Amino acid sequence: xxxxxxxxxxxxxxxxxxxxxxxxxxxxxxxxxxxxxxxxxxxxxxxxxxxxxxxxxxxxxxxxxxxxxxxxxxxxxxxxxxxxxxxxxxxxxxxxxxxxxxxxxxxxxxxxxxxxxxxxxxxxxxxxxxxxxxxxxxxxxxxxxxxxxxxxxxxxxxxxxxxxxxxxxxxxxxxxxxxxxxxxxxxxxxxxxxxxxxxxxxxxxxxxxxxxxxxxxxxxxxxxxxxxxxxxxxxxxxxxxxxxxxxxxxxxxxxxxxxxxxxxxxxxxxxxxxxxxxxxxxxxxxxxxxxxxxxxxxxxxxxxxxxxxxxxxxxxxxxxxxxxxxxxxxxxxxx
Amino acid sequence: xxxxxxxxxxxxxxxxxxxxxxxxxxxxxxxxxxxxxxxxxxxxxxxxxxxxxxxxxxxxxxxxxxxxxxxxxxxxxxxxxxxxxxxxxxxxxxxxxxxxxxxxxxxxxxxxxxxxxxxxxxxxxxxxxxxxxxxxxxxxxxxxxxxxxxxxxxxxxxxxxxxxxxxxxxxxxxxxxxxxxxxxxxxxxxxxxxxxxxxxxxxxxxxxxxxxxxxxxxxxxxxxxxxxxxxxxxxxxxxxxxxxxxxxxxxxxxxxxxxxxxxxxxxxxxxxxxxxxxxxxxxxxxxxxxxxxxxxxxxxxxxxxxxxxxxxxxxxxxxxxxxxxxxxxxxxxxx
DNA sequence: TTGAAAGCGTTACCAG
DNA sequence: CTGGTAACGCTTTCAA
Numbered sequence: 001x002x003x004x005x006x007x008x009x010x011x012x013x014x015x016x017x018x019x020x021x022x023x024x025x026x027x028x029x030x031x032x033x034x035x036x037x038x039x040x041x042x043x044x045x046x047x048x049x050x051x052x053x054x055x056x057x058x059x060x061x062x063x064x065x066x067x068x069x070x071x072x073x074x075x076x077x078x079x080x081x082x083x084x085x086x087x088x089x090x091x092x093x094x095x096x097x098x099x100x101x102x103x104x105x106x107x108x109x110x111x112x113x114x115x116x117x118x119x120x121x122x123x124x125x126x127x128x129x130x131x132x133x134x135x136x137x138x139x140x141x142x143x144x145x146x147x148x149x150x151x152x153x154x155x156x157x158x159x160x161x162x163x164x165x166x167x168x169x170x171x172x173x174x175x176x177x178x179x180x181x182x183x184x185x186x187x188x189x190x191x192x193x194x195x196x197x198x199x200x201x202x203x204x205x206x207x208x209x210x211x212x213x214x215x216x217x218x219x220x221x222x223x224x225x226x227x228x229x230x231x232x233x234x235x236x237x238x239x240x241x242x243x244x245x246x247x248x249x250x251x252x253x254x255x256x257x258x259x260x261x262x263x264x265x266x267x268x269x270x271x272x273x274x275x276x277x278x279x280x281x282x283x284x285x286x287x288x289x290x291x292x293x294x295x296x297x298x299x300x301x302x303x304x305x306x307x308x309x310x311x312x313x314x315x316x317x318x319x320x321x322x323x324x325x326x327x328x329x330x331x332x333x334x335x
Numbered sequence: 336x337x338x339x340x341x342x343x344x345x346x347x348x349x350x351x352x353x354x355x356x357x358x359x360x361x362x363x364x365x366x367x368x369x370x371x372x373x374x375x376x377x378x379x380x381x382x383x384x385x386x387x388x389x390x391x392x393x394x395x396x397x398x399x400x401x402x403x404x405x406x407x408x409x410x411x412x413x414x415x416x417x418x419x420x421x422x423x424x425x426x427x428x429x430x431x432x433x434x435x436x437x438x439x440x441x442x443x444x445x446x447x448x449x450x451x452x453x454x455x456x457x458x459x460x461x462x463x464x465x466x467x468x469x470x471x472x473x474x475x476x477x478x479x480x481x482x483x484x485x486x487x488x489x490x491x492x493x494x495x496x497x498x499x500x501x502x503x504x505x506x507x508x509x510x511x512x513x514x515x516x517x518x519x520x521x522x523x524x525x526x527x528x529x530x531x532x533x534x535x536x537x538x539x540x541x542x543x544x545x546x547x548x549x550x551x552x553x554x555x556x557x558x559x560x561x562x563x564x565x566x567x568x569x570x571x572x573x574x575x576x577x578x579x580x581x582x583x584x585x586x587x588x589x590x591x592x593x594x595x596x597x598x599x600x601x602x603x604x605x606x607x608x609x610x611x612x613x614x615x616x617x618x619x620x621x622x623x624x625x626x627x628x629x630x631x632x633x634x635x636x637x638x639x640x641x642x643x644x645x646x647x648x649x650x651x652x653x654x655x656x657x658x659x660x661x662x663x664x665x666x667x668x669x670x
Numbered sequence: 671t672t673g674a675a676a677g678c679g680t681t682a683c684c685a686g
Numbered sequence: 687c688t689g690g691t692a693a694c695g696c697t698t699t700c701a702a
Binding site: 003018021025049056057058 | 695
Binding site: 350351352353354365366388390391392394 | 693694
């Protein structure tokens with residue numbers, strides 16, 4: 001079962017391919033009667049232009065690539081969905097790849113996308129990524145690149161939330177509610193997103209002249225297990241924290257479950273707030289306070305920034321989408 | 336900034352393209368010294384074969400398509416991730432499209448994939464889809480197709496869970512625990528998955544000679560709001576249900592929240608169990624009993640079935656992955 | 671208004 | 687061992 005080509009149509013009608021090509025694209029230079037015949041036959045035979053021939057001809061693919069740490073993670077799933085939707089609206093196909101939050105996979109994904117001759121790439125670097133030369137190299141090869149969610153300072157357009165400021169607000173809110181021993185669960189120190197959130201947390205503490213207890217700051221690998229053991233350690237301290245700020249959804253969920261499994265009460269024994277999806281918060285009892293991120297907007301902006309670049313705009317734009325704290329029961333004021 | 340081609344390399348070395356082609360593919364018929372030079376130069380210049388030229392040449396794309404009702408829904412996100420991973424392992428790219436659970440979008444997605452000349456399509460039909468002619472037409476055009484999660488009876492390979500049997504087991508378990516007025520929240524009656532689950536539910540009731548109360552069976556659109564209003568109606572009945580079986584994750588979550596928002600206690604006032612993700616169950620208090628589905632296996636099998644077809648196996652295989660009930664606190668036995 | 675031919679990058683086949 | 691050429695499907699340019 002072969003696909004039908006312009007040549008097939010041309011042969012059947014005893015005309016030249018170039019005539020068929022013109023007719024099907026509505027160009028001048030073909031008689032109304034002949035055009036009608038060609039269009040008709042094409043429709044009858046279910047003719048579909050071969051995108052590979054067109055790509056080859058124009059060296060253009062109308063395809064973009066996306067690299068994401070984990071598509072099955074709610075946060076990214078929503079952003080990816082939005083990107084795909086925007087892309088399709090604008091006539092672009094979307095190839096989604098998943099790095100599993102690992103540097104090596106990320107490199108693979110990117111080279112795969114480059115091989116595919118995608119016209120642009122939207123990427124959220126893995127938590128392991130500290131060397132960005134593979135991404136800068138793409139830029140040098142004139143392939144538009146946009147970062148989202150996590151963005152290093154390397155002169156590439158990006159869309160992120162107000163990491164530092166939101167963490168500061170969250171910490172302030174905990175302090176307002178009476179917490180004085182606030183723990184911070186973060187990702188790798190080399191990751192700007194995590195560093196920024198930690199920075200906001202530290203700033204808030206300083207503003208309130210609350211001494212920083214280093215043993216309450218846990219930064220490392222982002223994973224369910226890491227969150228679990230870190231929380232365990234926090235709870236086992238001689239003077240355990242009275243609040244936890246989890247700077248990532250996975251850490252928030254694992255900390256939450258660990259606290260409850262130890263028989264502690266939230267928020268009476270310990271408060272918790274995290275960067276996480278609203279509907280996960282909605283399912284938890286007590287409902288977790290969380291930093292609400294506009295995932296739709298992040299996806300939309302990411303594609304928009306890429307489109308700008310693909311259309312020749314060389315300026316570097318770093319967009320910040322403001323996230324805001326949503327208070328629920330997990331940080332209710334102490335009695 | 337152009338991509339570098341075999342011709343470029345050939346020119347620089349003063350040899351013919353065909354020689355370059357042979358050298359780069361490790362074929363016979365090129366002297367070791369020349370081959371070395373060619374390979375070296377290609378590496379230096381960052382040569383990447385142009386996939387479109389190859390696709391054009393062989394009429395093969397090494398690409399498969401996936402159509403999913405909602406990538407941002409946890410259940411599908413996990414399956415899609417698995418499919419993408421398996422595909423990549425086997426040298427296939429993956430184009431993921433999202434129908435938003437709407438028939439019209441599904442049709443669009445499929446024609447887009449067909450235009451892309453994908454070599455096979457893995458699809459979970461939307462809940463609105465009752466006419467499958469667009470899918471049967473793909474099969475007739477010799478494009479391999481596999482259904483997953485939801486599969487109508489139309490002679491196309493598929494992988495689903497044991498819908499009827501699992502629903503029967505769940506219902507039995509509720510009955511064992513003392514429930515006698517069990518409500519069923521389902522999807523559209525035209526959807527086989529939902530119909531099968533309802534069937535299992537009804538069978539269990541009949542087996543225990545429990546009269547069927549039609550007002551406890553709510554089948555309609557699958558959405559958060561539908562689940563909410565249906566649950567509201569159930570709770571407002573003169574004789575409200577003492578248990579709810581939610582046949583879809585969205586319905587389970589909305590029913591759960593509705594129950595709690597009405598101030599009712601789970602499971603003391605009403606028990607609930609649903610087809611849903613384990614980790615959502617883990618977050619809820621009380622934790623919801625749920626039907627555990629092996630999403631990894633569903634994804635793996637789906638790709639395997641497609642691969643079989645792409646390799647020429649014409650047989651129709653309908654695989655059933657067994658799901659099993661996991662008991663948690665939301666269905667604890669009544670005191 | 672229509673046709674012929676070249677070209678996009680690659681591979682296959684046949685000659686030298 | 688190497689080169690030339692045709693072919694994949696489509697568009698573009700030039701000629702008739």
